[in-house]
Amino acid sequence: MATPICRQLGIDLPLFAFTHCRDVVVAVSKAGGIGVLGAAKFSPEELDQELTWIDEHIGGRPYGVDILAPATFEGQGTHTDADELRARIPQQHRAFVSDLLAEHGISSAPSDTTRPLVEDGLGERLLEVAFAHPIALVANALGVPPDYMLREAKKSGIPVAALVGAKEHAIKQARAGVDIIVAQGSEAGGHCGEVSTMVLVPEVVDAVAEIADIPVLAAGGIVTGRQMAASIALGAQGVWTGSVWLTTEEAETAPATVAKFLAATSRDTVRSKARTGKYSRQLRSAWTDAWESPNAPSPLPMPLQGLLSEPALRHVDVVAERGEAGARELATYWVGQGVGMMTKVSSAADVVYDFAEDFADAVERTNAAVADEQPVGAGELNR
Amino acid sequence: MATPICRQLGIDLPLFAFTHCRDVVVAVSKAGGIGVLGAAKFSPEELDQELTWIDEHIGGRPYGVDILAPATFEGQGTHTDADELRARIPQQHRAFVSDLLAEHGISSAPSDTTRPLVEDGLGERLLEVAFAHPIALVANALGVPPDYMLREAKKSGIPVAALVGAKEHAIKQARAGVDIIVAQGSEAGGHCGEVSTMVLVPEVVDAVAEIADIPVLAAGGIVTGRQMAASIALGAQGVWTGSVWLTTEEAETAPATVAKFLAATSRDTVRSKARTGKYSRQLRSAWTDAWESPNAPSPLPMPLQGLLSEPALRHVDVVAERGEAGARELATYWVGQGVGMMTKVSSAADVVYDFAEDFADAVERTNAAVADEQPVGAGELNR
Incomplete structure (x- = not known):
């Protein structure tokens, strides 16, 4: 596998694993995907401990951190x-x-x-901790990343990913300068919009392409390699997953x-x-x-x-x-x-291997379907 | 393109176009897909006129008819x-x-x-009309096809397609003897369930494969060839579409x-x-x-x-x-x-040609993504 994002991040398979569990981060990254630690429930001190543990166990493989930093929330700006x-x-x-x-x-x-899941200054403090570790990616799970995230990430040369549930949000994110857009369909676990993955991914890919050369990842309902192949057919460069890791051994x-x-x-x-x-x-x-x-x-x-x-x-x-x-x-x-x-x-590593295998089968199936295609394309026959 | 269903029905592209408009049926079938006329709003006499017109204009290309025959409805069995x-x-x-x-x-x-959209005996009468024409396919848009539909279709050697919005319904349909299952996601126009296309298609493909060798079509949100490629990656043999024909010239x-x-x-x-x-x-x-x-x-x-x-x-x-x-x-x-x-x-024919072209691009993109894959599969690298 080699979508551009694989080369950019140094991963073998464009499989992003969002998880709150450091063991899953390590297992996925070591198996060829990339683990992304959800930092939302950690204090800055706890996050530092988790990332230190990851650094000690991941063998130099790339990983990311996801901070929950919504644009608006109750008590915002009041240090309540x-x-x-x-x-x-x-x-x-x-x-x-x-x-x-x-x-x-x-x-x-x-x-x-x-x-509280969000509070004044928490995002900044978590981010400061994250940047002190050799992270390959920082993500914001909710809305346009705050200015401090984009600014600090640019300074450190670390790509910023942002999750969107609507084409209009993707456009806003692309203009704000994010580096990776995760188009997350309505079937996703956790925060999600109304539009399904099958519809959202191609429309986000098209909308973003008009603004900049920003890779799009597909998210929402994706638990198999077939769906990763489908996502790439839709124009995504890989998949962002979450649910599938919740039933792993780790x-x-x-x-x-x-x-x-x-x-x-x-x-x-x-x-x-x-x-x-x-x-x-x-x-x-x-x-x-x-x-x-x-x-x-x-x-x-x-x-x-x-x-x-x-x-x-x-x-x-x-x-x-x-x-x-x-x-x-x-x-x-x-x-x-x-x-x-x-x-x-299953073990998290086995989930990664299953994705790779199922992906390869799906690509083969798609190729078989076009094997005896007419040279110019099916419809041309009767034009 | 040559998924088995293409060969079975004699079509060039596994693109099924559900429409209430005879002109769309003819245009799609002539362009290499297959038009399926929704019969729900016609009386038996009107349906006969529509199908006669289609027979006169379609140049021998295959087409289908869709009858709305739900298992239960108000007034059922009472000839109200x-x-x-x-x-x-x-x-x-x-x-x-x-x-x-x-x-x-x-x-x-x-x-x-x-x-009324449904009434006692209407399904049978519409079906009788349909079978008097050289149809290649008969479909039921709602629930398990009634016995008379399955029986008469078997007699005439015409495949029966049925739309499902849940894996459990697909299992019931496969056991009832339908020949083609349309897995229709929640993003679809018209009657639909809760599960998205990206999730429903692979789970229906897997569930049906355990029962019989029945082709599955993907439906729900599909308006581009990329999504057709994605559907085939998910294990479908083609796509069932509806909305995209509503803005055609015809x-x-x-x-x-x-x-x-x-x-x-x-x-x-x-x-x-x-x-x-x-x-x-x-x-x-x-x-x-x-x-x-x-x-x-x-x-x-x-x-x-x-x-x-x-x-x-x-x-x-x-x-x-x-x-x-x-x-x-x-x-x-x-x-x-x-x-x-x-x-x-656009014209309906142009929509078909666009599907074919976009499909080919998507397959190419997917192949490019695996072009420099490691021989055994990505994850194997670090096993």
């Missing part, structure tokens, strides 16, 4: 601390969650020490959730604002059903909704781990529609 | 006539529609003579709607029950916005909702044609997310 933000969560919302947990046999209260996904993922079909996800305050796709569960019900309160803006949902769901995972049925019904995590094809636990 | 069905539409729904039209400056009433789409399609982005569609009673994707407009609003009545079951919405929207088209702004705001028609890439009016 977590406790103040928590105090803004309405009593109605707190009561809805504690009732929901109680209905599922969970009477103990979640701890209330979760950090991942730290809660075991009850892994079991649910392996059993889930592609119709068992839901796109909802009820986890972070912005639309994100996750496994359907008693938790998401409750938030979709007519008597549920409206989700709060980011990061308030996360300050409400994350501690509760983390607590649910702990209780589910003890085998309690109610907690297992509630348990959920972000995942894309590709979950329907995630049916076994 | 259209007037009786119409009488079941609640006053609240009628008032909602007339208020909506009035708010948009339309005071004249739509005519109330629309036939199509009978209402001119105001064509103008809206050309201007629309991929985010301007909505999946709603408010047109037919089952989920279908259409252009977002003042009409769909109104039905999505909290004060809208719940959509009625099929075919009642269509008996309410079709005459109203047909009337809207007529008034929009006179240039009235309110009617133009309401105007809508079924279309998929691919509408964002439908930016100019």
Whole structure:
């Protein structure tokens, strides 16, 4: 494999693995893809530890870091601390969650020490840590990367990737100077827009090409090498994946959730604002059903909704781990529609090798389809 | 091009064009693809006239017919006539529609003579007409084809295609004995499920392969040859398209709607029950916005909702044609997310030629990506 981005980053396969788990980063990069560590849940000190561990284990292979730096969020510009933000969560919302947990046999209260997913200055501090390590790529998962990210990355000569869910956003990103655009379809786990991968990728490729020579990666529902081949046919230079790593041996996904993922079909996800305050796709569960019900309160803006949902769901995972049925019904995590094809636990390296093999088969299949094509093209026959 | 289905049907390019317009059927089939006439809005007599015209103009090229024969519908098995069905539409729904039209400056009433989209015995009669013509294919757009369709088609040696929006439905169809499965993603115009094309196609291909050697076509958002190449990479043998023909020179789409399609982005569609009673994707407009609003009545079951919405929207088209702004705001028609890439009016033949050319480019691009691949596969390098 050698799309230009492979040569640019020194990777063998244009397979980008977004993960919160350092072991997956190392395994993927060593197997020929590129691991990208999601930094959102780390403090700057924790991120430094994670990246130091990666540097010690990755054998010099390239890897990236993904920072969550949205353009707007509740409390922005005010340096509001977590406790103040928590105090803004309405009593109605707190009561809805504690009732929901109680209905599922969970009477103990979640701890209330979760950090907000975004806060003033956090992105800058995380980025400063990341740039102190030999990263090959920095990404922003939400919106146009803030100026400081683009500026610092340019200074360090490190490419900036940005995720988009709409053609119009891709145009904005390309003009803002990002180096890699990830066109993420509606079927993706985590934050996502409305347009499907099959439609979004070609339209983003075309729109971006009019502005600059910026590689586009396809994301959304991609868990196989066939889909990587399809993405390249659509004009992408590679694929950005997330869900598929959640059921690897290395991942730290809660075991009850892994079991649910392996059993889930592609119709068992839901796109909802009820986890972070912005639309994100996750496994359907008693938790998401409750938030979709007519008597549920409206989700709060980011990061308030996360300050409400994350501690509760983390607590649910702990209780589910003890085998309690109610907690297992509630348990959920972000995942894309590709979950329907995630049916076994493999090592992250084996997932990379499977991608490579399935990709090669798909290319062969496509070539076979054109093998006895007429010289000029099918339609020409009857022109 | 020569996927097995091309050889089976005697076509040059595995491009299936679903359309209600006989001119598009003829143009596509003559250009190397295969036109499939949607019979849903014709009486048996009208269908016979359409097919006779096609036979006279298509120069012996293959074409197909699509019958809408859902497994269940309101009034099924009771031979209820259209007037009786119409009488079941609640006053609240009628008032909602007339208020909506009035708010948009339309005071004249739509005519109330629309036939129901489905009715007892209609499928059989349409099919009988179709089989009296030299059709190469018969399709059912909704659910498992009824027994009579499978039986009569087998007798005549004509392959039966069926559209599915979920893997589980594909399995049911394969077991029921259909010959071609169309895996239609959520981004498709018209009736569609929740799973995207990028995810649905590979999982349907895998599931069907375990049952029988049945070709799968990809559908949903497909308006370019690149997407046809992607579909073949995913394991499909070709593509089933609909939206892309609505802006061809031959199509009978209402001119105001064509103008809206050309201007629309991929985010301007909505999946709603408010047109037919089952989920279908259409252009977002003042009409769909109104039905999505909290004060809208719940959509009625099929075919009642269509008996309410079709005459109203047909009337809207007529008034929009006179240039009235309110009617133009309401105007809508079924279309998929691919509408964002439908930016100019072309002849149907040119669309076929564009598909062929874009397909060839995409295959070349995919091959270039593997050109200097390591012999065994990328991941093997570091195994």
